[in-house]
Amino acid sequence: MLEKESEMLRTVRGVGVRGVIAVAALLVTVVATAGDELRIHDAWMPEVPPVARAVAGYMTLENHGDEPWVLIGAGSHRFDKVMVHSTVEESGVARMVHEDEVVIPPGETVAFDPGGLHLMLIGPHKPLDRGESVDIILVFQGGAEVPVRFRVGKKRVGEGEHTP
Amino acid sequence: MRRARVAGLGVPAALGLLVVMALVLAAGVWLSNERADPYAGLSPALQAKLWPEPRPVEPFHLVDHHAEPFTEERLHGQWTFLFFGYAGCPDVCPMALRDLSDVRKILARDGLDDEAQFVFVSVDPERDTVELLDGYVTFFDEEIVGVTGSQDEIDSLTEQLAIMSVRVDDDGGSGFYHFDHTSSVMLIDPRGRVIGAFPPPHIPERMAEHFTALRNLGAR
Numbered sequence: 607m608l609e610k611e612s613e614m615l616r617t618v619r620g621v622g623v624r625g626v627i628a629v630a631a632l633l634v635t636v637v638a639t640a641g642d643e644l645r646i647h648d649a650w651m652p653e654v655p656p657v658a659r660a661v662a663g664y665m666t667l668e669n670h671g672d673e674p675w676v677l678i679g680a681g682s683h684r685f686d687k688v689m690v691h692s693t694v695e696e697s698g699v700a701r702m703v704h705e706d707e708v709v710i711p712p713g714e715t716v717a718f719d720p721g722g723l724h725l726m727l728i729g730p731h732k733p734l735d736r737g738e739s740v741d742i743i744l745v746f747q748g749g750a751e752v753p754v755r756f757r758v759g760k761k762r763v764g765e766g767e768h769t770p
Numbered sequence: 771m772r773r774a775r776v777a778g779l780g781v782p783a784a785l786g787l788l789v790v791m792a793l794v795l796a797a798g799v800w801l802s803n804e805r806a807d808p809y810a811g812l813s814p815a816l817q818a819k820l821w822p823e824p825r826p827v828e829p830f831h832l833v834d835h836h837a838e839p840f841t842e843e844r845l846h847g848q849w850t851f852l853f854f855g856y857a858g859c860p861d862v863c864p865m866a867l868r869d870l871s872d873v874r875k876i877l878a879r880d881g882l883d884d885e886a887q888f889v890f891v892s893v894d895p896e897r898d899t900v901e902l903l904d905g906y907v908t909f910f911d912e913e914i915v916g917v918t919g920s921q922d923e924i925d926s927l928t929e930q931l932a933i934m935s936v937r938v939d940d941d942g943g944s945g946f947y948h949f950d951h952t953s954s955v956m957l958i959d960p961r962g963r964v965i966g967a968f969p970p971p972h973i974p975e976r977m978a979e980h981f982t983a984l985r986n987l988g989a990r
Contacts, residue, residue, distance in 0.1 A: 652864050655909030657902050659858035660948075687946060693861050698969050699934050700862045700953035704941070720865045721970065727860065728946055 643670035644710070649756045651740065652720070656733035663688075663725030663742055663756050664718045669710040676747035677708040684740050686729030693721055702726070707747065734758045812987065816980045824963035830927045832891070832919035835904040840889075840917045842962055849886040849985065850958035851977075854933050854951055856894035857906045862953050862970075863890075864910070870955065871911035872974035877981065883913075885960075885985060891927065892918040893935040893951050931956050931964055957981070959988065 649665035669675050680688040690705040708723065710716045718724050725742065734740065738758045743751050809817050827842045834840040844850075851870055855863035870888045877883040890907050892898035895918045898906070903916030918924075928935060933952045940946040954967040955977070965984070968977055 652868075654860075654864055655857075655906045657857060657905040658860075658864075659897070660860040662860040662864070687944060689940075691861070695953065695970065698952055698954050698967070699950060700970070701950040702861070702938070702948050720861060724861050726948075728858075 644668070644675050644752070645670060646744070646752070646754050649742075649754050651727070651734065651756050651758050653736050653758055653760055654734070658730075660726055660728045661730060661734060662720070663727055664720065665725075665754065665756070666715060666717045667710045668715045669712050672712050674712060675710040677710070677744055678706070678747050679745040680725055680742055681745070682727065682740065682742045684731055684734075685727045686731075688742060689726045689728070690723070691726045692723045695721075736760075808987070812983055816983060819968055819980070820966035821964060824959060824961075824965045825930075826961070826963045827927075827958065828930055830930075831923050832917050832927070833900060835900055835907060835916035835918075837900050840915070840919075844887075845958050845962040846960065848884075848960055849981065851886060851888045851981075852891060852931070852956040852958060853889070854891050854893050854928065854935065856892050856949055856951075857898050857902055858894065858948065859951075862951075866953065866955065866970070866972060867907065867910040867914065869972040869974050869977070870914060873972075873977045873981070874911060874913055876974060876978040880978075880982070882982065882985065886981065887915060888913065889915045889917055891924065892916070893924065893928070893933075893949050894937075895919055895921055895924055932967075957984070959984075 645668040647666055647668075649663070651661050651663050654661045663680075667675070667677070677690060680690060682688050690708060691702050692705055694701045694703050705723070708716060716723070727742070736758055740756045740758065741753050742756055743753050745751050809820055812820075827845055829842050832840045834844075851873065853863075853866050853870060855866065857863075867890060870890075874883055874886070874888055877886055888911070890903075892903060898916075898918050900916075900918060903918055907914040907916035927933075933956070935949050935951040938948055938950055954969045955972060956964055957966050957968065959965050968980070
């Protein structure tokens with residue numbers, strides 16, 4: 607676990623323009639920078655059947671810095687493809703809209719929640735188990751690549767479910 | 771003379787006659803209201819979800835996740851919650867299936883689960899085979915029925931129920947595609963008629979309450 611964390615740190619420092627520090631806190635993954643602090647927490651994926659061709663990734667991003675953070679993409683070794691989408695309800699129809707970028711303005715929080723913004727994780731290479739952690743790399747404008755650990759569970763962390 | 775005779779009934783009898791006339795009038799008004807709007811007693815929130823007229827579902831031929839025929843006949847004899855989606859849908863469908871499972875558990879608690887079935891119809895039959903749906907829907911709830919079939923038969927059902935579904939291919943030419951689709955849960959009555967649509971968010975407690983109100987209306 608610790609070894610993996612430091613490996614993640616190196617990965618981030620290697621490519622990160624802003625010098626990202628990753629900290630794994632109890633049940634949540636928090637990612638922050640020294641100057642422009644971005645906290646990503648409550649990162650989770652709902653449990654889906656092994657035959658599901660896609661799963662969603664949800665999280666909350668808080669910008670505690672003075673500059674906007676702009677999410678421009680994501681990737682993972684566990685999936686064929688990762689896209690940033692949002693579900694938009696229009697006259698009873700759920701449309702999935704591809705988001706080229708998601709801006710997290712300074713001092714603001716952007717939540718990826720069911721029925722709204724989500725990472726669309728397409729083609730899992732193997733089934734996701736409940737309680738499992740899956741790393742997704744978030745790519746931000748400027749080149750920062752931030753690994754975030756997502757927990758597979760029934761609900762968002764902190765909504766009353768204990769991850770085994 | 772006539773006037774005198776009525777007067778001759780005396781004041782109590784005349785009042786009694788008036789009361790009877792008023793009751794007859796009230797009953798008439800009540801009956802005509804009943805005929806005009808069978809849903810008059812339901813909450814405005816529920817009435818807003820109901821179609822102006824129940825519409826019988828015309829014949830269609832699909833297959834369930836046990837490879838058994840699933841036709842309009844399966845919509846008779848019990849209520850049906852019907853949702854349209856696909857197994858490659860990451861956000862809306864798992865959410866709806868979990869919500870439907872929760873509705874079913876609430877009805878089971880109230881002893882009403884025998885009166886309703888929960889059905890997930892694929893809008894992506896090319897990829898959602900019988901075997902795949904078997905592994906998909908039962909993960910969310912063993913009691914949910916997965917339905918697939920030929921594109922033509924699925925289209926015939928979606929058209930009847932005013933369900934929209936559009937395939938959207940990824941711009942990048944990666945071969946990935948998804949569907950924009952109606953996210954309402956359709957409610958079919960035990961006579962096989964569509965009576966309404968529940969748009970999201972699907973709050974299980976609220977849906978169970980609405981179902982129970984409609985079911986009680988039918989049982990009256």
